[in-house]
Amino acid sequence: MRSGSLVRRRQLARILRELRQKAGMTIETAAPLLDFSPSKLSRIENAHQGVDVHAVRSMMDVFGVGGERWGEIVELTREANAKGWWRAYGLDDQGYVPLEAEASAVRDYTVSHVPGLLQTPAYARALLASSLQRPSGTGLDRDVTVRMIRQERLTSPVEPLELLTVVEETALHRPVGGAAVMRAQLDHLAAAAALETVTLQVLPTEVGAHPGINGAFTVLSFDGLGEPDVGYVEHPVGSVHIEKSEHVERARLVFGHLRSVALSSPESVALVERVAAQL
Incomplete structure:
Protein backbone atom coordinates (compact mmCIF):
# COMPACT_ATOMS: atom_id res chain seq x y z
CA MET A 1 0.00 0.00 0.00
CA LYS A 83 5.26 7.88 10.01
CA GLY A 84 6.37 6.39 6.70
CA TRP A 85 8.42 3.20 6.62
CA TRP A 86 11.53 5.20 5.68
CA ARG A 87 11.58 6.87 9.12
CA ALA A 88 12.91 3.62 10.57
CA TYR A 89 15.96 4.10 8.35
CA GLY A 90 16.73 7.63 9.47
CA LEU A 91 15.10 9.44 6.54
CA ASP A 92 12.75 12.41 6.99
CA ASP A 93 9.67 13.34 4.97
CA GLN A 94 11.33 15.97 2.79
CA GLY A 95 13.39 13.90 0.36
CA TYR A 96 12.68 11.79 -2.70
CA VAL A 97 11.66 8.51 -1.05
CA PRO A 98 8.38 9.81 0.49
CA LEU A 99 7.35 11.21 -2.90
CA GLU A 100 8.05 7.95 -4.70
CA ALA A 101 6.23 6.00 -1.99
CA GLU A 102 3.00 7.77 -2.94
CA ALA A 103 3.59 7.92 -6.70
CA SER A 104 1.63 5.81 -9.16
CA ALA A 105 4.18 6.26 -11.95
CA VAL A 106 7.78 7.40 -12.29
CA ARG A 107 9.40 8.72 -15.47
CA ASP A 108 13.13 8.43 -14.92
CA TYR A 109 15.95 9.57 -17.20
CA THR A 110 19.43 8.54 -16.09
CA VAL A 111 22.73 9.37 -17.71
CA SER A 112 25.66 7.68 -16.01
CA HIS A 113 24.14 4.84 -14.00
CA VAL A 114 21.30 2.32 -13.93
CA PRO A 115 18.09 3.67 -12.30
CA GLY A 116 17.88 3.06 -8.56
CA LEU A 117 14.64 1.08 -8.93
CA LEU A 118 16.46 -1.43 -11.16
CA GLN A 119 19.77 -1.77 -9.32
CA THR A 120 21.13 -4.92 -7.73
CA PRO A 121 22.33 -4.69 -4.11
CA ALA A 122 25.99 -5.04 -5.15
CA TYR A 123 25.71 -2.36 -7.84
CA ALA A 124 23.85 -0.01 -5.48
CA ARG A 125 26.49 -0.53 -2.79
CA ALA A 126 29.34 0.24 -5.18
CA LEU A 127 27.56 3.32 -6.48
CA LEU A 128 26.65 4.69 -3.05
CA ALA A 129 30.13 4.00 -1.68
CA SER A 130 31.67 6.11 -4.44
CA SER A 131 29.99 9.30 -3.21
CA LEU A 132 32.21 11.99 -1.68
CA GLN A 133 29.58 12.10 1.08
CA ARG A 134 30.14 8.39 1.49
CA PRO A 135 28.12 6.72 4.27
CA SER A 136 30.16 4.25 6.27
CA GLY A 137 29.26 1.00 7.94
CA THR A 138 25.64 1.00 9.03
CA GLY A 139 24.89 4.08 6.93
CA LEU A 140 25.83 2.34 3.70
CA ASP A 141 23.94 -0.83 4.65
CA ARG A 142 20.91 1.29 5.48
CA ASP A 143 20.95 3.14 2.16
CA VAL A 144 21.23 -0.08 0.16
CA THR A 145 18.34 -1.59 2.15
CA VAL A 146 16.16 1.47 1.49
CA ARG A 147 16.85 1.17 -2.23
CA MET A 148 15.84 -2.49 -2.22
CA ILE A 149 12.63 -1.77 -0.29
CA ARG A 150 11.69 0.86 -2.87
CA GLN A 151 11.91 -1.77 -5.60
CA GLU A 152 9.25 -3.96 -3.97
CA ARG A 153 6.46 -1.81 -5.39
CA LEU A 154 7.39 -2.83 -8.93
CA THR A 155 6.09 -6.33 -8.18
CA SER A 156 3.47 -5.48 -5.55
CA PRO A 157 -0.03 -6.85 -6.27
CA VAL A 158 -1.51 -3.80 -4.48
CA GLU A 159 -0.97 -0.34 -5.97
CA PRO A 160 2.17 -1.27 -7.95
CA LEU A 161 4.51 1.44 -9.16
CA GLU A 162 4.88 1.94 -12.91
CA LEU A 163 8.40 2.78 -14.08
CA LEU A 164 9.13 4.29 -17.47
CA THR A 165 12.86 4.80 -17.81
CA VAL A 166 15.25 6.04 -20.45
CA VAL A 167 18.88 5.13 -19.78
CA GLU A 168 21.85 6.53 -21.64
CA GLU A 169 23.91 3.81 -23.32
CA THR A 170 26.93 5.17 -21.44
CA ALA A 171 25.51 3.73 -18.22
CA LEU A 172 25.67 0.20 -19.64
CA HIS A 173 29.39 0.45 -20.28
CA ARG A 174 30.43 2.02 -16.97
CA PRO A 175 31.83 -0.91 -14.89
CA VAL A 176 30.44 0.10 -11.52
CA GLY A 177 31.77 -2.35 -8.92
CA GLY A 178 33.87 -4.23 -11.49
CA ALA A 179 33.08 -6.63 -14.30
CA ALA A 180 31.30 -9.30 -12.23
CA VAL A 181 29.02 -6.82 -10.47
CA MET A 182 28.27 -5.07 -13.74
CA ARG A 183 27.48 -8.29 -15.58
CA ALA A 184 25.03 -9.30 -12.84
CA GLN A 185 23.51 -5.82 -12.98
CA LEU A 186 22.96 -5.96 -16.72
CA ASP A 187 21.41 -9.43 -16.44
CA HIS A 188 19.09 -8.08 -13.77
CA LEU A 189 18.24 -5.06 -15.92
CA ALA A 190 17.24 -7.28 -18.84
CA ALA A 191 15.11 -9.46 -16.57
CA ALA A 192 13.42 -6.47 -14.90
CA ALA A 193 12.44 -5.11 -18.32
CA ALA A 194 10.08 -8.08 -18.65
CA LEU A 195 7.96 -6.89 -15.71
CA GLU A 196 4.56 -5.48 -16.64
CA THR A 197 5.32 -2.40 -14.55
CA VAL A 198 8.64 -1.60 -16.23
CA THR A 199 9.29 0.03 -19.60
CA LEU A 200 13.02 0.21 -20.32
CA GLN A 201 14.48 2.15 -23.24
CA VAL A 202 18.15 2.81 -23.94
CA LEU A 203 19.22 6.06 -25.57
CA PRO A 204 22.07 5.10 -27.92
CA THR A 205 25.18 7.26 -28.00
CA GLU A 206 24.80 7.70 -31.75
CA VAL A 207 21.76 9.94 -31.18
CA GLY A 208 24.15 12.82 -30.46
CA ALA A 209 22.76 16.06 -29.02
CA HIS A 210 19.26 15.91 -27.52
CA PRO A 211 17.03 17.93 -25.13
CA GLY A 212 18.07 15.89 -22.08
CA ILE A 213 21.79 16.25 -22.58
CA ASN A 214 22.13 18.66 -19.63
CA GLY A 215 21.39 15.99 -17.05
CA ALA A 216 19.20 13.37 -15.44
CA PHE A 217 15.73 14.07 -14.04
CA THR A 218 12.62 12.35 -12.72
CA VAL A 219 8.90 13.13 -12.99
CA LEU A 220 6.50 11.53 -10.51
CA SER A 221 2.74 11.16 -11.03
CA PHE A 222 0.09 10.59 -8.35
CA ASP A 223 -2.98 9.19 -10.07
CA GLY A 224 -6.00 8.94 -7.79
CA LEU A 225 -4.71 11.45 -5.24
CA GLY A 226 -5.57 14.62 -7.12
CA GLU A 227 -2.02 15.88 -6.79
CA PRO A 228 -0.05 17.39 -9.69
CA ASP A 229 3.07 15.80 -11.07
CA VAL A 230 6.34 16.68 -9.36
CA GLY A 231 9.79 16.89 -10.92
CA TYR A 232 12.96 15.89 -9.12
CA VAL A 233 16.59 16.58 -9.98
CA GLU A 234 19.56 15.27 -8.02
CA HIS A 235 22.93 17.00 -8.27
CA PRO A 236 26.36 16.55 -6.64
CA VAL A 237 25.60 18.73 -3.61
CA GLY A 238 21.91 17.97 -3.07
CA SER A 239 18.59 17.82 -4.86
CA VAL A 240 15.62 19.97 -5.83
CA HIS A 241 11.89 19.38 -6.14
CA ILE A 242 10.24 21.01 -9.15
CA GLU A 243 6.61 21.96 -8.66
CA LYS A 244 5.88 24.86 -11.03
CA SER A 245 3.46 23.43 -13.58
CA GLU A 246 5.22 24.93 -16.60
CA HIS A 247 8.56 23.48 -15.52
CA VAL A 248 7.09 20.02 -14.86
CA GLU A 249 5.32 20.11 -18.21
CA ARG A 250 8.63 20.94 -19.88
CA ALA A 251 10.22 17.93 -18.19
CA ARG A 252 7.39 15.69 -19.43
CA LEU A 253 7.87 17.00 -22.97
CA VAL A 254 11.61 16.37 -22.83
CA PHE A 255 11.03 12.86 -21.51
CA GLY A 256 8.57 12.16 -24.30
CA HIS A 257 11.12 13.30 -26.86
CA LEU A 258 13.81 11.11 -25.31
CA ARG A 259 11.51 8.10 -25.56
CA SER A 260 10.85 8.89 -29.23
CA VAL A 261 14.57 8.83 -30.15
CA ALA A 262 15.56 5.98 -27.81
CA LEU A 263 15.60 2.32 -28.84
CA SER A 264 12.37 0.37 -28.44
CA SER A 265 12.06 -1.86 -25.38
CA PRO A 266 12.96 -5.09 -27.27
CA GLU A 267 15.90 -3.35 -28.95
CA SER A 268 17.03 -1.97 -25.61
CA VAL A 269 16.98 -5.39 -23.93
CA ALA A 270 18.94 -6.85 -26.85
CA LEU A 271 21.59 -4.15 -26.45
CA VAL A 272 21.80 -4.74 -22.68
CA GLU A 273 22.31 -8.47 -23.31
CA ARG A 274 25.02 -7.81 -25.91
CA VAL A 275 26.94 -5.53 -23.54
CA ALA A 276 26.62 -8.10 -20.73
CA ALA A 277 27.97 -10.85 -23.00
CA GLN A 278 31.10 -8.78 -23.64
CA LEU A 279 32.01 -8.54 -19.94
Missing part, protein backbone atom coordinates in the same frame (compact mmCIF):
# COMPACT_ATOMS: atom_id res chain seq x y z
CA ARG A 2 1.26 3.47 -0.83
CA SER A 3 2.13 5.48 2.25
CA GLY A 4 3.86 8.82 2.24
CA SER A 5 3.05 11.52 4.74
CA LEU A 6 4.55 14.29 2.57
CA VAL A 7 2.11 13.78 -0.30
CA ARG A 8 -0.79 13.12 2.07
CA ARG A 9 0.00 16.37 3.87
CA ARG A 10 -0.08 18.23 0.56
CA GLN A 11 -3.36 16.57 -0.33
CA LEU A 12 -4.85 17.50 3.06
CA ALA A 13 -3.58 21.08 2.75
CA ARG A 14 -5.23 21.49 -0.65
CA ILE A 15 -8.55 20.13 0.64
CA LEU A 16 -8.54 22.39 3.70
CA ARG A 17 -7.81 25.41 1.53
CA GLU A 18 -10.66 24.50 -0.83
CA LEU A 19 -13.07 24.02 2.10
CA ARG A 20 -12.22 27.46 3.49
CA GLN A 21 -12.71 29.06 0.10
CA LYS A 22 -16.00 27.22 -0.42
CA ALA A 23 -17.16 28.56 2.95
CA GLY A 24 -16.51 32.06 1.62
CA MET A 25 -13.77 32.86 4.14
CA THR A 26 -10.39 34.46 3.73
CA ILE A 27 -7.39 33.37 5.76
CA GLU A 28 -7.73 36.58 7.77
CA THR A 29 -11.36 35.90 8.70
CA ALA A 30 -10.94 32.15 9.33
CA ALA A 31 -7.76 32.21 11.42
CA PRO A 32 -9.20 33.98 14.51
CA LEU A 33 -12.15 31.56 14.58
CA LEU A 34 -9.63 28.71 14.85
CA ASP A 35 -7.37 30.46 17.37
CA PHE A 36 -4.69 30.44 14.65
CA SER A 37 -2.61 33.30 13.41
CA PRO A 38 -3.09 34.01 9.69
CA SER A 39 0.50 32.94 9.09
CA LYS A 40 -0.09 29.57 10.79
CA LEU A 41 -3.20 28.87 8.73
CA SER A 42 -1.31 29.85 5.59
CA ARG A 43 1.50 27.44 6.45
CA ILE A 44 -1.02 24.63 7.01
CA GLU A 45 -2.76 25.34 3.70
CA ASN A 46 0.58 25.29 1.87
CA ALA A 47 1.71 22.03 3.57
CA HIS A 48 4.60 23.84 5.24
CA GLN A 49 3.24 22.85 8.65
CA GLY A 50 1.43 19.76 9.81
CA VAL A 51 -1.95 19.77 11.55
CA ASP A 52 -3.48 17.27 13.99
CA VAL A 53 -6.92 15.67 14.02
CA HIS A 54 -8.20 17.98 16.78
CA ALA A 55 -7.37 21.11 14.75
CA VAL A 56 -8.83 19.64 11.56
CA ARG A 57 -12.10 18.85 13.35
CA SER A 58 -12.25 22.48 14.49
CA MET A 59 -11.63 23.62 10.93
CA MET A 60 -14.43 21.44 9.58
CA ASP A 61 -16.80 22.83 12.23
CA VAL A 62 -15.93 26.38 11.20
CA PHE A 63 -16.17 25.56 7.47
CA GLY A 64 -19.48 23.73 7.86
CA VAL A 65 -18.30 20.29 6.76
CA GLY A 66 -20.26 17.19 7.79
CA GLY A 67 -21.46 13.77 6.69
CA GLU A 68 -19.17 11.27 5.00
CA ARG A 69 -16.78 14.06 4.08
CA TRP A 70 -15.98 14.55 7.77
CA GLY A 71 -14.80 10.97 8.21
CA GLU A 72 -12.78 11.01 4.99
CA ILE A 73 -10.87 14.13 6.00
CA VAL A 74 -10.21 12.87 9.53
CA GLU A 75 -8.78 9.65 8.08
CA LEU A 76 -6.64 11.61 5.64
CA THR A 77 -5.32 13.67 8.56
CA ARG A 78 -4.29 10.50 10.38
CA GLU A 79 -2.52 9.28 7.23
CA ALA A 80 -0.76 12.63 6.84
CA ASN A 81 0.56 12.35 10.40
CA ALA A 82 1.57 8.69 10.14
Whole structure:
Protein backbone atom coordinates (compact mmCIF):
# COMPACT_ATOMS: atom_id res chain seq x y z
CA MET A 1 0.00 0.00 0.00
CA ARG A 2 1.26 3.47 -0.83
CA SER A 3 2.13 5.48 2.25
CA GLY A 4 3.86 8.82 2.24
CA SER A 5 3.05 11.52 4.74
CA LEU A 6 4.55 14.29 2.57
CA VAL A 7 2.11 13.78 -0.30
CA ARG A 8 -0.79 13.12 2.07
CA ARG A 9 0.00 16.37 3.87
CA ARG A 10 -0.08 18.23 0.56
CA GLN A 11 -3.36 16.57 -0.33
CA LEU A 12 -4.85 17.50 3.06
CA ALA A 13 -3.58 21.08 2.75
CA ARG A 14 -5.23 21.49 -0.65
CA ILE A 15 -8.55 20.13 0.64
CA LEU A 16 -8.54 22.39 3.70
CA ARG A 17 -7.81 25.41 1.53
CA GLU A 18 -10.66 24.50 -0.83
CA LEU A 19 -13.07 24.02 2.10
CA ARG A 20 -12.22 27.46 3.49
CA GLN A 21 -12.71 29.06 0.10
CA LYS A 22 -16.00 27.22 -0.42
CA ALA A 23 -17.16 28.56 2.95
CA GLY A 24 -16.51 32.06 1.62
CA MET A 25 -13.77 32.86 4.14
CA THR A 26 -10.39 34.46 3.73
CA ILE A 27 -7.39 33.37 5.76
CA GLU A 28 -7.73 36.58 7.77
CA THR A 29 -11.36 35.90 8.70
CA ALA A 30 -10.94 32.15 9.33
CA ALA A 31 -7.76 32.21 11.42
CA PRO A 32 -9.20 33.98 14.51
CA LEU A 33 -12.15 31.56 14.58
CA LEU A 34 -9.63 28.71 14.85
CA ASP A 35 -7.37 30.46 17.37
CA PHE A 36 -4.69 30.44 14.65
CA SER A 37 -2.61 33.30 13.41
CA PRO A 38 -3.09 34.01 9.69
CA SER A 39 0.50 32.94 9.09
CA LYS A 40 -0.09 29.57 10.79
CA LEU A 41 -3.20 28.87 8.73
CA SER A 42 -1.31 29.85 5.59
CA ARG A 43 1.50 27.44 6.45
CA ILE A 44 -1.02 24.63 7.01
CA GLU A 45 -2.76 25.34 3.70
CA ASN A 46 0.58 25.29 1.87
CA ALA A 47 1.71 22.03 3.57
CA HIS A 48 4.60 23.84 5.24
CA GLN A 49 3.24 22.85 8.65
CA GLY A 50 1.43 19.76 9.81
CA VAL A 51 -1.95 19.77 11.55
CA ASP A 52 -3.48 17.27 13.99
CA VAL A 53 -6.92 15.67 14.02
CA HIS A 54 -8.20 17.98 16.78
CA ALA A 55 -7.37 21.11 14.75
CA VAL A 56 -8.83 19.64 11.56
CA ARG A 57 -12.10 18.85 13.35
CA SER A 58 -12.25 22.48 14.49
CA MET A 59 -11.63 23.62 10.93
CA MET A 60 -14.43 21.44 9.58
CA ASP A 61 -16.80 22.83 12.23
CA VAL A 62 -15.93 26.38 11.20
CA PHE A 63 -16.17 25.56 7.47
CA GLY A 64 -19.48 23.73 7.86
CA VAL A 65 -18.30 20.29 6.76
CA GLY A 66 -20.26 17.19 7.79
CA GLY A 67 -21.46 13.77 6.69
CA GLU A 68 -19.17 11.27 5.00
CA ARG A 69 -16.78 14.06 4.08
CA TRP A 70 -15.98 14.55 7.77
CA GLY A 71 -14.80 10.97 8.21
CA GLU A 72 -12.78 11.01 4.99
CA ILE A 73 -10.87 14.13 6.00
CA VAL A 74 -10.21 12.87 9.53
CA GLU A 75 -8.78 9.65 8.08
CA LEU A 76 -6.64 11.61 5.64
CA THR A 77 -5.32 13.67 8.56
CA ARG A 78 -4.29 10.50 10.38
CA GLU A 79 -2.52 9.28 7.23
CA ALA A 80 -0.76 12.63 6.84
CA ASN A 81 0.56 12.35 10.40
CA ALA A 82 1.57 8.69 10.14
CA LYS A 83 5.26 7.88 10.01
CA GLY A 84 6.37 6.39 6.70
CA TRP A 85 8.42 3.20 6.62
CA TRP A 86 11.53 5.20 5.68
CA ARG A 87 11.58 6.87 9.12
CA ALA A 88 12.91 3.62 10.57
CA TYR A 89 15.96 4.10 8.35
CA GLY A 90 16.73 7.63 9.47
CA LEU A 91 15.10 9.44 6.54
CA ASP A 92 12.75 12.41 6.99
CA ASP A 93 9.67 13.34 4.97
CA GLN A 94 11.33 15.97 2.79
CA GLY A 95 13.39 13.90 0.36
CA TYR A 96 12.68 11.79 -2.70
CA VAL A 97 11.66 8.51 -1.05
CA PRO A 98 8.38 9.81 0.49
CA LEU A 99 7.35 11.21 -2.90
CA GLU A 100 8.05 7.95 -4.70
CA ALA A 101 6.23 6.00 -1.99
CA GLU A 102 3.00 7.77 -2.94
CA ALA A 103 3.59 7.92 -6.70
CA SER A 104 1.63 5.81 -9.16
CA ALA A 105 4.18 6.26 -11.95
CA VAL A 106 7.78 7.40 -12.29
CA ARG A 107 9.40 8.72 -15.47
CA ASP A 108 13.13 8.43 -14.92
CA TYR A 109 15.95 9.57 -17.20
CA THR A 110 19.43 8.54 -16.09
CA VAL A 111 22.73 9.37 -17.71
CA SER A 112 25.66 7.68 -16.01
CA HIS A 113 24.14 4.84 -14.00
CA VAL A 114 21.30 2.32 -13.93
CA PRO A 115 18.09 3.67 -12.30
CA GLY A 116 17.88 3.06 -8.56
CA LEU A 117 14.64 1.08 -8.93
CA LEU A 118 16.46 -1.43 -11.16
CA GLN A 119 19.77 -1.77 -9.32
CA THR A 120 21.13 -4.92 -7.73
CA PRO A 121 22.33 -4.69 -4.11
CA ALA A 122 25.99 -5.04 -5.15
CA TYR A 123 25.71 -2.36 -7.84
CA ALA A 124 23.85 -0.01 -5.48
CA ARG A 125 26.49 -0.53 -2.79
CA ALA A 126 29.34 0.24 -5.18
CA LEU A 127 27.56 3.32 -6.48
CA LEU A 128 26.65 4.69 -3.05
CA ALA A 129 30.13 4.00 -1.68
CA SER A 130 31.67 6.11 -4.44
CA SER A 131 29.99 9.30 -3.21
CA LEU A 132 32.21 11.99 -1.68
CA GLN A 133 29.58 12.10 1.08
CA ARG A 134 30.14 8.39 1.49
CA PRO A 135 28.12 6.72 4.27
CA SER A 136 30.16 4.25 6.27
CA GLY A 137 29.26 1.00 7.94
CA THR A 138 25.64 1.00 9.03
CA GLY A 139 24.89 4.08 6.93
CA LEU A 140 25.83 2.34 3.70
CA ASP A 141 23.94 -0.83 4.65
CA ARG A 142 20.91 1.29 5.48
CA ASP A 143 20.95 3.14 2.16
CA VAL A 144 21.23 -0.08 0.16
CA THR A 145 18.34 -1.59 2.15
CA VAL A 146 16.16 1.47 1.49
CA ARG A 147 16.85 1.17 -2.23
CA MET A 148 15.84 -2.49 -2.22
CA ILE A 149 12.63 -1.77 -0.29
CA ARG A 150 11.69 0.86 -2.87
CA GLN A 151 11.91 -1.77 -5.60
CA GLU A 152 9.25 -3.96 -3.97
CA ARG A 153 6.46 -1.81 -5.39
CA LEU A 154 7.39 -2.83 -8.93
CA THR A 155 6.09 -6.33 -8.18
CA SER A 156 3.47 -5.48 -5.55
CA PRO A 157 -0.03 -6.85 -6.27
CA VAL A 158 -1.51 -3.80 -4.48
CA GLU A 159 -0.97 -0.34 -5.97
CA PRO A 160 2.17 -1.27 -7.95
CA LEU A 161 4.51 1.44 -9.16
CA GLU A 162 4.88 1.94 -12.91
CA LEU A 163 8.40 2.78 -14.08
CA LEU A 164 9.13 4.29 -17.47
CA THR A 165 12.86 4.80 -17.81
CA VAL A 166 15.25 6.04 -20.45
CA VAL A 167 18.88 5.13 -19.78
CA GLU A 168 21.85 6.53 -21.64
CA GLU A 169 23.91 3.81 -23.32
CA THR A 170 26.93 5.17 -21.44
CA ALA A 171 25.51 3.73 -18.22
CA LEU A 172 25.67 0.20 -19.64
CA HIS A 173 29.39 0.45 -20.28
CA ARG A 174 30.43 2.02 -16.97
CA PRO A 175 31.83 -0.91 -14.89
CA VAL A 176 30.44 0.10 -11.52
CA GLY A 177 31.77 -2.35 -8.92
CA GLY A 178 33.87 -4.23 -11.49
CA ALA A 179 33.08 -6.63 -14.30
CA ALA A 180 31.30 -9.30 -12.23
CA VAL A 181 29.02 -6.82 -10.47
CA MET A 182 28.27 -5.07 -13.74
CA ARG A 183 27.48 -8.29 -15.58
CA ALA A 184 25.03 -9.30 -12.84
CA GLN A 185 23.51 -5.82 -12.98
CA LEU A 186 22.96 -5.96 -16.72
CA ASP A 187 21.41 -9.43 -16.44
CA HIS A 188 19.09 -8.08 -13.77
CA LEU A 189 18.24 -5.06 -15.92
CA ALA A 190 17.24 -7.28 -18.84
CA ALA A 191 15.11 -9.46 -16.57
CA ALA A 192 13.42 -6.47 -14.90
CA ALA A 193 12.44 -5.11 -18.32
CA ALA A 194 10.08 -8.08 -18.65
CA LEU A 195 7.96 -6.89 -15.71
CA GLU A 196 4.56 -5.48 -16.64
CA THR A 197 5.32 -2.40 -14.55
CA VAL A 198 8.64 -1.60 -16.23
CA THR A 199 9.29 0.03 -19.60
CA LEU A 200 13.02 0.21 -20.32
CA GLN A 201 14.48 2.15 -23.24
CA VAL A 202 18.15 2.81 -23.94
CA LEU A 203 19.22 6.06 -25.57
CA PRO A 204 22.07 5.10 -27.92
CA THR A 205 25.18 7.26 -28.00
CA GLU A 206 24.80 7.70 -31.75
CA VAL A 207 21.76 9.94 -31.18
CA GLY A 208 24.15 12.82 -30.46
CA ALA A 209 22.76 16.06 -29.02
CA HIS A 210 19.26 15.91 -27.52
CA PRO A 211 17.03 17.93 -25.13
CA GLY A 212 18.07 15.89 -22.08
CA ILE A 213 21.79 16.25 -22.58
CA ASN A 214 22.13 18.66 -19.63
CA GLY A 215 21.39 15.99 -17.05
CA ALA A 216 19.20 13.37 -15.44
CA PHE A 217 15.73 14.07 -14.04
CA THR A 218 12.62 12.35 -12.72
CA VAL A 219 8.90 13.13 -12.99
CA LEU A 220 6.50 11.53 -10.51
CA SER A 221 2.74 11.16 -11.03
CA PHE A 222 0.09 10.59 -8.35
CA ASP A 223 -2.98 9.19 -10.07
CA GLY A 224 -6.00 8.94 -7.79
CA LEU A 225 -4.71 11.45 -5.24
CA GLY A 226 -5.57 14.62 -7.12
CA GLU A 227 -2.02 15.88 -6.79
CA PRO A 228 -0.05 17.39 -9.69
CA ASP A 229 3.07 15.80 -11.07
CA VAL A 230 6.34 16.68 -9.36
CA GLY A 231 9.79 16.89 -10.92
CA TYR A 232 12.96 15.89 -9.12
CA VAL A 233 16.59 16.58 -9.98
CA GLU A 234 19.56 15.27 -8.02
CA HIS A 235 22.93 17.00 -8.27
CA PRO A 236 26.36 16.55 -6.64
CA VAL A 237 25.60 18.73 -3.61
CA GLY A 238 21.91 17.97 -3.07
CA SER A 239 18.59 17.82 -4.86
CA VAL A 240 15.62 19.97 -5.83
CA HIS A 241 11.89 19.38 -6.14
CA ILE A 242 10.24 21.01 -9.15
CA GLU A 243 6.61 21.96 -8.66
CA LYS A 244 5.88 24.86 -11.03
CA SER A 245 3.46 23.43 -13.58
CA GLU A 246 5.22 24.93 -16.60
CA HIS A 247 8.56 23.48 -15.52
CA VAL A 248 7.09 20.02 -14.86
CA GLU A 249 5.32 20.11 -18.21
CA ARG A 250 8.63 20.94 -19.88
CA ALA A 251 10.22 17.93 -18.19
CA ARG A 252 7.39 15.69 -19.43
CA LEU A 253 7.87 17.00 -22.97
CA VAL A 254 11.61 16.37 -22.83
CA PHE A 255 11.03 12.86 -21.51
CA GLY A 256 8.57 12.16 -24.30
CA HIS A 257 11.12 13.30 -26.86
CA LEU A 258 13.81 11.11 -25.31
CA ARG A 259 11.51 8.10 -25.56
CA SER A 260 10.85 8.89 -29.23
CA VAL A 261 14.57 8.83 -30.15
CA ALA A 262 15.56 5.98 -27.81
CA LEU A 263 15.60 2.32 -28.84
CA SER A 264 12.37 0.37 -28.44
CA SER A 265 12.06 -1.86 -25.38
CA PRO A 266 12.96 -5.09 -27.27
CA GLU A 267 15.90 -3.35 -28.95
CA SER A 268 17.03 -1.97 -25.61
CA VAL A 269 16.98 -5.39 -23.93
CA ALA A 270 18.94 -6.85 -26.85
CA LEU A 271 21.59 -4.15 -26.45
CA VAL A 272 21.80 -4.74 -22.68
CA GLU A 273 22.31 -8.47 -23.31
CA ARG A 274 25.02 -7.81 -25.91
CA VAL A 275 26.94 -5.53 -23.54
CA ALA A 276 26.62 -8.10 -20.73
CA ALA A 277 27.97 -10.85 -23.00
CA GLN A 278 31.10 -8.78 -23.64
CA LEU A 279 32.01 -8.54 -19.94
